[in-house]
Amino acid sequence: MSASTLALIPCLPLLAALCTAGMRNGRRAAAVAIGALAMSALLALWALSQAWTGDAQVFPLADWLSVGGTRITFSLRLDALSALMASMVTFVGLLIFIFSTGYMAHDPRCARFFCYLSLFAAGMLGLVLSNNLLLLFMSWEIVGLASYLLIGFWFHKPSAAAAGKKAFIVTRLGDLGLLLGLLVAFTQTGTLELYAGGAGLLEKDPGTLVWGVGAAKLVSLLLFVGAAGKSGQVPLHVWLPDAMEGPTPVSALIHAATMVAAGVFLVARTFPLFEAGGTLPLVAWTGGVTALIAALIALGQFDIKRILAYSTVSQLGLMMVGLGAATTGAIGMYHLFTHAYFKALLFLGAGSISHGCHHEQDIRKMGGIARAMPVTTAAYLCGALALVAFPYTSGYFSKDAVLVAVYGADRPLFYLCAFSSLLTALYVTRQCVYVFAGAHRGAHAPHESPAVMTVPLVILAVFALGMGGLFGGALQAKLGAIHAAHPFPVIATSWAVALGGMLLGWVIYSGRDLRAPDPLALVPLQRKLWFDELYAATAGRLWSGLTALAVLLQEMVAALAELVQELAQATGQFFSRSVDGRLIDQLAVDGLARRFHEGGRAAVRFQSGFLPGYLRWVVLGTLLGGLFVHWLLT
Amino acid sequence: MTLNHYLVLSAILLGIGLLGVLTRRNIIVVLFSIEILFNAANLNFIAFWRFGPNPEALMGPMFALFAIAVAAAEVAVGLALVIAVYRHFKTVDLEKLDTLREP
Amino acid sequence: MRLLGFGILKGMAVTLENFVRSYFDRDRRHHLFTKEYAWEPGAPAEVLPARADTTVTAHSRNFPILLHDGADPMGGIRCVACQICERECPPQCIYIEKDYDEQGKYIKRPAIFDIDLSVCMSCQICVEVCPFDAIVMDSQFELSTANRFGGLLQHRDQLLKSNEYYHRIHPEEARARDDRMAQEKAEKEAKQAAADAAKKKAAEAKAAAEIAAEKSKPEPSAPTAGGAA
């Protein structure tokens, strides 16, 4: 595996993005995009096999910048973590690409859709494989751009455009943190390389103090802010539910499997910094709080995709808890992997359902899908079970590992996580009852989706169920997790929570007239705990105040410029009229010229061209000559 | 007839020649007058030679002959010029020939 | 010889030879073809010598004249004023008026016969068309007059010349013309004689017929046709 082949993995989708940029024919664009991603998937698997057997390798690519002493070289890093992530991204991406060829078939701008998807895949892969913080940051930005383009794909819908902008700005805040962290790290250590044969960022001890806080603590804190922005942790999570405006495959790809995982991956990748900085408890608690709040809000939602969005936020919170609580990043990453598959499944299922119900999103207008769309329903249920962490599904193994880690580290946090897991089970069953049970409440009868959409669902379903059991142990060991015994109370609580939540949900919702108001959907929950209004009130007003200030400043500067110009003109006038005019023109130049002119005119009168006149002067001359000679002689 | 008679005569002829040169407007008349001047001079040469100290030196006639030859050449070239001027300026009036510029 | 100036010398030689031989060459002298005018100062026009070496020869002809036989001009005049020549003359320089006797009867003679010599171009057409040989060409050339206006308009009396004069200036032509006239006269007389004889005969026949008619008067009226023979 050489550097160039490794570099090919992100470059292929980038190339595909460039090719499809100009295309008009959707089908051909899709083929190009899928082909490219399939190639990079194979390469990723080859890289995984190498990483699985060999040890970590660093592949330097090229010098990005060499100014004075500092040299910034780009390099890629191949180790278990990056290989796993690369293969997961390419595999899930491939399935979603195939799904979206059907979903987006009759959209006029289908080609551009695939271009954006390829761009997103390239960015993601670049991020995952990079060994240089700057390269990571650049890919991070490409992913952000791709998400903005994809969310606002149907830009003719004002809500989609607004959602795109909202997502972009909020993640931009996070990125700011990442950039500052990057800069601080660079100033402190002089290099941006994560692993540079000993001289890397992670290998050096950034012990010096900056602003009274350890460098590592500061950098890790800033990096966590970036991660929180991208993964939608509490203060910066508001953009994720609105991102549902984009087409369903987008939500699936970005908001389920990959993009949101980027934040978690970043924390995992730079885990030693966090450890050194001691910010792990902060990470954990942020994750826990996010999980609780998201779960609560999910209960109050009636849009099928929005419920799933909030469940993603809460699961990410759990991942952060996994990272913060455990001694290695493995636990969180493991939950990330499993979550990627069943959450992608759920999203695709939701897409297929809404596709079947003619783009109906509101669960209150659904119902009776089980009978109309059997394959989708089956696949969907497998995903639901995994989400709920039904015993022996992939979700159960990964969430259990997280709970074990938390149990050991921080007891109250354990109880918080358990309660949020309970809520998770509750809103899942609520959703299933609304969607599948009873009679169809929508206007049109739903119909089963075509094969190109149901086949990926089935594949994902298989993975959602089997992933945990088969690979669980090997995956954790690979990622560096020490296999501790599972204490009994943890196992008990997880079983109880899962089954109890389901039972509770079934009790509340089965048999009810689903058209009546939902008892659990309390008003604050429906209004998403007014986060948006809160932000608007604070940041919005602050921002408009700032712009007003800027306008004021600008007018002051213009006035100043006006004044200066006026002054310059006045002085110029003065000089030109008085000094130049009178002194030089009159006296020295024109005056002199006039003197010469008059002199010349006087002389000219003599040369009149009057020939007889000339002759007379000649004769006069001789006359005077004669007289003179005569005078001489006498 | 004494030398003074001839000198007076040639002076008169000189005056008449000058009159022609200085007052007439027509170039050709000016050329005539110049011829008169030439002849007046010749007359003086011969007169001085005739009444001069040593006539055998033949200075007078020799000078007169040369003067006549030169005068003939002068007339030839002068009139050629006049013709060229006339062809160019379409006039022989001295007062109009007041410019060297191409008319 | 292509010598320079040789051409000029050759030319001059020719003229010199011509000059010299014009004096000495016997035959050359004879055909010094420019003839002198046959002109004797003061000699009357009549006595015009028809000499060979003069310009006036038997064939020379200048202006037309009228002929008359015998001595009396008006008596023997041949012209009968038939005006043919007047019509035929190209420049129309002939003017004729017939002569009438007291009773107004046309007598075969021109009262006026004028020829304007200044117009006549001596083409001799009048001579050819004249049926009575009354007009012929004269060789007299001394006709210059001082009077510019009427001088050259010759009247009948000036034109009339005797046939004998004609014989003198143009002998052969005159003789030929007289012979022809005589011959014509003879033929005419013969014809006349024949005509008279025929008339006489007819008269006798008519007389005999009248006599026969008186004898047979008592017969019924015979057809008159056969009467006139």
Next chain:
Amino acid sequence: MIEGVAFYILSTVAVLGALLAVSRRNLVHGVFALLLFFAALSGLFVMLMADYVAAVQVLVYVGAVGILQLFAIMLTEHVTGDDLRRLGARGWFWGLMLAVALPVVLLLPPLLNGEPPVPPAAPQSTARQLGSQLMEHYVVPLEVLALLLTGALIGAVAVAHGPEKDPPGKDRPA
């Protein structure tokens, strides 16, 4: 005696000729008056015993220069003086004054110094003597004169020739 009369006749003819030449409106009359003046002068030369010069004067001036001026007149305008334009140039009065002043000034020395010595015996100037003098003493001026005359001849022809009237076109060989 005869000589005095001849002198006065010739000089009056000369002066009259010159005056007429200068003052006539009709240039042709002017030229003929000028020729008369030249002839009178040649007569004066004969009286001054320079008969060779007199003959040359007649040959050159009366014969050639006169004809040349006639040709010049033929080629220019207002020859017969029938136009009524004024005769003199502007400011002719000054010209007149100068024309009178210069002779007077030039005559001052001889008139003031009185009568020159009595003329010696009449000098003999035959063609033979002149010829020999020319060839021996004045041979350089003679050659220079030859050059001058040739130059003048060619120059005059070149100047007066003017543009080619009938350039050697297709139908006239160059």
Next chain:
Amino acid sequence: MTQTLLNLLAIAVPLAVGFASLFAFTTWLERKILARIQNRIGPNRISLPFTRFRRLFGLIQPAADGLKMLAKEDIVPRDADKLLHLLAPILSLVPPMMVLCLLPLELPYATAGMRALQAAALDNAVLLFFAITSLNTLAVFMAGWASRNKYSLLGGMRAVAQMVSYEIPLVLSAAVVIMAAGGMNAQAIVEAQRAQWFIFTPWGLAAFLIFFIASLAETNRSPFDLPEAESEIIAGYFTEYSGFKFALFFLGEYLAIFAVSGLAVTLFLGGGAGPWVAAYPALSCVWFLAKIFALIFVMIWLRGTLPRLRVDQLMGFAWKFLLPLSLLNLFVAAAALKLAKPWLSWPVGALVLYGAAVALSRSHRADAAPRTYSYAE
């Protein structure tokens, strides 16, 4: 005073009357010879009135012409230049008259004792001769100009151009003889020819031919009579002259012919020399006149044969043929006189001169060629 006048008259009158009568005779002679050349008789009809003599071979014809001229009305154009119109014939008559007195009518060495017929034995006779004949050009111009007639002016200008052009070869060929004779005095020249007439020397013959041709042109005779030829510009400069002024012109022309041929005789044909002069000195005058008439006969003879020359040919002939030839002749004569070996000078001189003549004529073949005219396109 009167004595000198009488002397002058004594000389002038015989000359004037003699040559005037010769003039009449020459006109008769010319018409007769021309006639004979053209196979005709010539004037022979005029007879003296009231006398017996009939026709006298036309001898009375000139008298008749003179009378006719007197009788003819003398017309002067309305806007002609009256003064000049009158002056021209006089000016054309005076110079030949004056020149005649220069001619050495009799042999000086033979008739020493007798009264010299030569009017003025001037030292530079030949120079004066040419000076005075050049006045003739003036007369021609005056005639042409005074008659205010375009054709006569043109004819006059042509005549002037011709006479001016031919004056140079004339003078140059005379210069050869002056060089040979060592002086310009007519008698001296005749004296120099006592041994051998100059015509019998190569350069002399060439000079004589050039002189003769140039004199033809100078007097507007025969091949060079373009200015007054009837067929050319009407009658040249004396178109507007009629009556006696016209006769004066003819008189002037014939006197000029006498003068020029007289000069030719003195220069080349040894003046009055001839057989039996020693015995009867008076005979020299007869010989002189005889030679003059011989030349005149040749002139008339030429008039009878040669066609008239065109203007450009005429001018070309003068400037491009005669002038160079005469200059060359000057050199040849100088060389011959220096060597003074007649047996050598004849072949060489003749060869050189004839060769030059041929070369010159061949190089100017274009001039003689028929002229190509460029018509306005």
